[in-house]
Amino acid sequence: MGIGDDAVEVRAQGWRTLAALHGLIEASLERALQAGHQLSVVEYTVLDALSRQDGWHMRMRQLARAAALSDSATTRLVTRLEDRGLLTRVLCADDRRGIYTELTPAGCELLAQARPTHDRVLAEALADAEAAPELAPLVDALHRLPASR
Secondary structure, eight states: OOHHHHHHHHHHHHHHHHHHHHHHHHHHHHHHHHHHHSOOHHHHHHHHHHHTSGGGEEEHHHHHHHHTOOHHHHHHHHHHHHHTTSEEEEEOSSOTTOEEEEEOHHHHHHHHHHHHHHHHHHHHHHHHHHTSTTTHHHHHHHHTSOOOO
């Protein structure tokens, strides 16, 4: 195996480890958010992304990027959340073709209720992952990231 092959294998192993950590965290969050708040992880992600914006709104394309979804999946998700009264769509004042998605008061309230569950389960999942030797370096790297916001 050449140096180039070694580098490829290191990257592939890093990706597999990251995917394993992501899967562990996402499964834990999914169970807790569904059980306690009738929210999926991606629904929580959308509400959280909107709550972090000035005016609590984003264009659909921005929301798709924030949730790591396709445009069509984002549209379906926003429709479901809108039907539940958690989001609303508003035409962009300066670009009539643009549509903003906004968090409603009910969406803010549900997010406020779900956030402690999310934060607790995330901390627990990271603590569990830290005990696994193959995941510990990634968890350590996450702990060293600078706080944002």
